[in-house]
Amino acid sequence: MGVYRDLGKNFDEWFDWIVKEAEVYDYGRYPIKGMGVWLPYGFKIRKNLIELMRNLLDATGHEEILLPLLIPDNILAKESEHVHGFEDQVYWVTHGGLTPLDIKLALRPTSETPLSYLESLWIKSYKQLPKKYYQFVSVFRYETAATRAMIRVREVTTFKEAHTLHSTFEDSERQVAEAVEIYSSFFRELGIPFTISKRPEWDKFPGAVYTIAFDTLMPDGKTLQIGTVHNLGRSFTIAFNVWIHMPDGSMDYGWQTSYGISERVVATLISIHGDSTGLRLPFKYAPIQVVIVPIPAGPEEVRREIVELCGRILEKLRADGVRSVIDDREDMTPGDKFYYWERRGVPLRLEVGPKEVQGRIITVVRRDNRIRTSIKLEELTEAVKIIGIEYDKAIKNESMEAFSKHVVRTSSLEEARNFIEGNVVEAPWCGRTSCATEVELKIGGKALGTPLKISESEVEGLKCVHCGDRAKTFMRYSRRY
Amino acid sequence: MGVYRDLGKNFDEWFDWIVKEAEVYDYGRYPIKGMGVWLPYGFKIRKNLIELMRNLLDATGHEEILLPLLIPDNILAKESEHVHGFEDQVYWVTHGGLTPLDIKLALRPTSETPLSYLESLWIKSYKQLPKKYYQFVSVFRYETAATRAMIRVREVTTFKEAHTLHSTFEDSERQVAEAVEIYSSFFRELGIPFTISKRPEWDKFPGAVYTIAFDTLMPDGKTLQIGTVHNLGRSFTIAFNVWIHMPDGSMDYGWQTSYGISERVVATLISIHGDSTGLRLPFKYAPIQVVIVPIPAGPEEVRREIVELCGRILEKLRADGVRSVIDDREDMTPGDKFYYWERRGVPLRLEVGPKEVQGRIITVVRRDNRIRTSIKLEELTEAVKIIGIEYDKAIKNESMEAFSKHVVRTSSLEEARNFIEGNVVEAPWCGRTSCATEVELKIGGKALGTPLKISESEVEGLKCVHCGDRAKTFMRYSRRY
Numbered sequence: 006m007g008v009y010r011d012l013g014k015n016f017d018e019w020f021d022w023i024v025k026e027a028e029v030y031d032y033g034r035y036p037i038k039g040m041g042v043w044l045p046y047g048f049k050i051r052k053n054l055i056e057l058m059r060n061l062l063d064a065t066g067h068e069e070i071l072l073p074l075l076i077p078d079n080i081l082a083k084e085s086e087h088v089h090g091f092e093d094q095v096y097w098v099t100h101g102g103l104t105p106l107d108i109k110l111a112l113r114p115t116s117e118t119p120l121s122y123l124e125s126l127w128i129k130s131y132k133q134l135p136k137k138y139y140q141f142v143s144v145f146r147y148e149t150a151a152t153r154a155m156i157r158v159r160e161v162t163t164f165k166e167a168h169t170l171h172s173t174f175e176d177s178e179r180q181v182a183e184a185v186e187i188y189s190s191f192f193r194e195l196g197i198p199f200t201i202s203k204r205p206e207w208d209k210f211p212g213a214v215y216t217i218a219f220d221t222l223m224p225d226g227k228t229l230q231i232g233t234v235h236n237l238g239r240s241f242t243i244a245f246n247v248w249i250h251m252p253d254g255s256m257d258y259g260w261q262t263s264y265g266i267s268e269r270v271v272a273t274l275i276s277i278h279g280d281s282t283g284l285r286l287p288f289k290y291a292p293i294q295v296v297i298v299p300i301p302a303g304p305e306e307v308r309r310e311i312v313e314l315c316g317r318i319l320e321k322l323r324a325d326g327v328r329s330v331i332d333d334r335e336d337m338t339p340g341d342k343f344y345y346w347e348r349r350g351v352p353l354r355l356e357v358g359p360k361e362v363q364g365r366i367i368t369v370v371r372r373d374n375r376i377r378t379s380i381k382l383e384e385l386t387e388a389v390k391i392i393g394i395e396y397d398k399a400i401k402n403e404s405m406e407a408f409s410k411h412v413v414r415t416s417s418l419e420e421a422r423n424f425i426e427g428n429v430v431e432a433p434w435c436g437r438t439s440c441a442t443e444v445e446l447k448i449g450g451k452a453l454g455t456p457l458k459i460s461e462s463e464v465e466g467l468k469c470v471h472c473g474d475r476a477k478t479f480m481r482y483s484r485r486y
Numbered sequence: 487m488g489v490y491r492d493l494g495k496n497f498d499e500w501f502d503w504i505v506k507e508a509e510v511y512d513y514g515r516y517p518i519k520g521m522g523v524w525l526p527y528g529f530k531i532r533k534n535l536i537e538l539m540r541n542l543l544d545a546t547g548h549e550e551i552l553l554p555l556l557i558p559d560n561i562l563a564k565e566s567e568h569v570h571g572f573e574d575q576v577y578w579v580t581h582g583g584l585t586p587l588d589i590k591l592a593l594r595p596t597s598e599t600p601l602s603y604l605e606s607l608w609i610k611s612y613k614q615l616p617k618k619y620y621q622f623v624s625v626f627r628y629e630t631a632a633t634r635a636m637i638r639v640r641e642v643t644t645f646k647e648a649h650t651l652h653s654t655f656e657d658s659e660r661q662v663a664e665a666v667e668i669y670s671s672f673f674r675e676l677g678i679p680f681t682i683s684k685r686p687e688w689d690k691f692p693g694a695v696y697t698i699a700f701d702t703l704m705p706d707g708k709t710l711q712i713g714t715v716h717n718l719g720r721s722f723t724i725a726f727n728v729w730i731h732m733p734d735g736s737m738d739y740g741w742q743t744s745y746g747i748s749e750r751v752v753a754t755l756i757s758i759h760g761d762s763t764g765l766r767l768p769f770k771y772a773p774i775q776v777v778i779v780p781i782p783a784g785p786e787e788v789r790r791e792i793v794e795l796c797g798r799i800l801e802k803l804r805a806d807g808v809r810s811v812i813d814d815r816e817d818m819t820p821g822d823k824f825y826y827w828e829r830r831g832v833p834l835r836l837e838v839g840p841k842e843v844q845g846r847i848i849t850v851v852r853r854d855n856r857i858r859t860s861i862k863l864e865e866l867t868e869a870v871k872i873i874g875i876e877y878d879k880a881i882k883n884e885s886m887e888a889f890s891k892h893v894v895r896t897s898s899l900e901e902a903r904n905f906i907e908g909n910v911v912e913a914p915w916c917g918r919t920s921c922a923t924e925v926e927l928k929i930g931g932k933a934l935g936t937p938l939k940i941s942e943s944e945v946e947g948l949k950c951v952h953c954g955d956r957a958k959t960f961m962r963y964s965r966r967y
Binding site for chain 1: 512515516517518521522523524525526529530533549550551552553554555556558561573574575576577578579580581582583584585590591593600603604607608619624626628641643
């Protein structure tokens with residue numbers, strides 16, 4: 006039983022099964038632990054999500070670049086908190102051919118250090134600012150924990166990292182807000198529900214002033230971090246001498262932010278919308294939006310007409326910009342085809358049999374609720390597009406509503422303990438680290454952080470769930486990935 | 487003096503200058519030799535070329551995938567010729583954090599080995615064939631030779647590698663022909679002239695049965711390899727047990743091809759079309775197709791009208807799908823702006839001053855020949871598109887014609903020696919390795935290989951330029967990068 010809907014088996018099994026079965030990602034067979042292969046169908050899902058993110062970033066003045074994969078040891082080590090956060094999990098290149106390298110090279114775990122080094126060469130004046138760069142790249146972390154397809158991998162192949170530079174702290178704060186807005190739009194567009202939390206001090210990005218994280222709830226009731234936004238302050242600009250001419254003629258260090266998402270978005274999209282049959286992809290982002298399945302029956306002549314009609318429909322839909330395929334495999338029954346495409350999450354199925362040919366009426370079947378609609382042939386494209394929009398709305402609402410039921414507030418430690426399984430629990434908090442740590446132990450959850458905005462009235466009169474002192478805010482807890 | 491046109495200074499200087507000046511690629515400043523940074527403008531050029539290649543591959547049934555970057559030592563070593571070709575130039579990852587790895591991991595130099603490993607898991611039957619995969623990835627080679635932006639780098643960031651699998655040798659031969667056709671279309675579309683040669687035995691890809699290469703002539707008169715197509719035979723399918731059910735019920739090894747291009751295409755596009763002022767990008771693939779430059783003059787009211795008209799034109803062009811910008815910087819003269827955008831190779835410039843406002847006539851200036859045309863405001867988009875097409879035709883013809891003059895045939899060793907500077911020389915050849923090697927030494931060029939098709943009549947009566955025996959074909963020679 007999942008948080009969102011019944012997945013038939015338990016979530017872990019379901020996830021591994023559908024990722025393989027729908028040919029999204031080949032995992033666990035490549036002979037390096039934690040590294041997988043994007044298969045053609047999965048690659049297309051990934052590509053559509055990348056395009057969506059790219060559009061959001063381009064529309065807000067971000068510029069795409071590409072930095073080298075390798076970072077010299079001495080560059081990575083320049084910002085001390087940062088390097089301590091990463092040095093245990095960096096892959097090191099030590100040899101070129103048989104020759105030992107003079108200086109070892111890290112496979113990038115993230116690119117704050119090389120980009121700051123470059124910004125010290127590129128950026129001279131406040132007039133060039135703000136500067137917003139991004140790249141889609143592989144990053145590498147030698148994870149010692151158990152790995153999992155797309156969710157916890159050693160090669161994160163789809164890391165979108167954005168890095169911005171500003172002449173004032175205020176402007177970097179505005180950028181953090183913009184990043185939060187971009188990610189919110191992105192996840193909302195995909196129907197992925199989330200909480201936005203300011204991570205506790207002890208859980209922020211190495212080198213950051215603070216970290217804001219997007220967490221979603223997976224069907225097994227554990228939260229997964231799906232995006233982070235960091236205000237980096239001047240940690241890296243000071244370490245790398247990103248030294249800028251200011252409007253008043255002085256020279257000073259710039260201010261930075263960075264924010265990232267990864268292929269966890271794909272894992273989440275699959276998990277949150279899926280059901281026991283398989284994927285349910287959003288119409289707008291599905292690699293295949295419509296599958297046409299001929300239902301051969303009746304005399305030879307009718308069968309021929311069915312094939313012809315399917316062909317004409319395919320042509321028309323494609324010309325109208327609907328990503329469509331026809332499944333004319335001869336060694337499969339229509340029923341097997343239905344199931345095949347349902348597993349792959351294709352939003353709409355068109356059935357074309359003798360009845361359809363005769364009546365010039367096409368049967369459209371929705372993947373989410375299997376509701377069938379009969380559509381006049383002449384109105385097919387328009388109807389498909391409208392049903393597609395309704396379908397997207399429906400699957401989004403379903404996950405958003407389910408999620409909202411699993412974010413619960415309580416001032417009782419006992420209730421918190423009871424709720425921690427399968428929910429995000431918000432409990433009043435005095436602000437002391439020790440109290441949050443105690444609560445973590447007592448309820449068996451991990452602190453996610455505090456909501457970005459809490460009004461006075463929301464916490465008025467509330468007491469810290471641990472020490473009983475006046476609460477300043479809420480701390481969120483959950484079982485975390 | 488370049489092969490195509492005057493580049494003002496010598497080519498090497500010009501190339502380094504324009505790559506930096508037009509903000510294509512930051513090279514030589516990143517603290518690892520042979521690794522550079524794609525800057526926003528260069529990234530967009532690169533992206534447009536990638537899209538073109540992707541369309542050609544998708545249209546011919548290729549499927550995009552993404553394999554891990556790292557290849558375990560024992561996988562890379564499975565095909566012996568292959569590993570001997572690469573082992574001296576592979577970067578090795580030996581540590582994860584502080585922990586030495588059990589088995590060292592190569593940064594992919596190319597992906598024949600991991601993909602063949604995976605195909606042994608994925609492909610069971612001839613019914614699944616042909617299979618055509620491709621990916622756009624970074625590949626790494628620890629080059630000891632002098633490096634050069636995009637042309638000879640240690641991280642090739644834009645490697646498009648395609649890998650195909652077939653049930654018969656004949657089908658793999660058809661695939662080679664298809665690949666040659668795809669690459670020919672690609673380069674023709676970009677106006678990049680080329681020869682197609684079957685590389686000599688001693689210069690083929692490690693593990694291949696034979697290699698076909700595309701070479702272009704750079705402005706300095708040296709040839710540059712810009713694409714290769716390999717028939718791999720069964721070297722890798724035997725090494726990796728890619729063992730397939732055949733139509734007759736037997737089991738047998740599959741047949742493979744692979745083919746690749748890299749960011750050398752970007753370097754070539756820049757070099758072949760450029761002139762002493764800077765880039766001249768094809769209209770169809772330029773990140774910015776049109777720049778609108780206001781020419782502020784006259785009374786305040788007219789100046790305001792100029793600004794307004796520029797804004798309206800920008801809106802209209804963008805709405806009509808023309809990638810346009812307006813340069814309204816206040817601290818630059820129009821003349822400086824002209825030069826700025828000419829360096830960046832923007833194909834068309836629109837000048838909007840008092841005359842234009844008054845006459846509702848816009849001045850369009852072509853980047854290639856600086857010819858000015860006056861266009862009625864109402865006809866602007868249409869005219870821009872037509873001029874764009876003419877411009878593309880013109881710059882293509884220019885480079886194709888120039889190139890054709892530099893491919894010369896001769897049966898005289900002395901002539902060959904005289905021609906080798908700045909040309910591709912084709913000389914009759916008996917087919918013996920020793921003769922080609924001798925000719926290389928005597929004329930100071932390198933053998934590129936033989937043309938794919940030579941008719942009997944073309945070589946009839948011709949004698950090997952070295953030994954005087956009957957010639958079987960021509961061998962091409964050039965100064966090579």
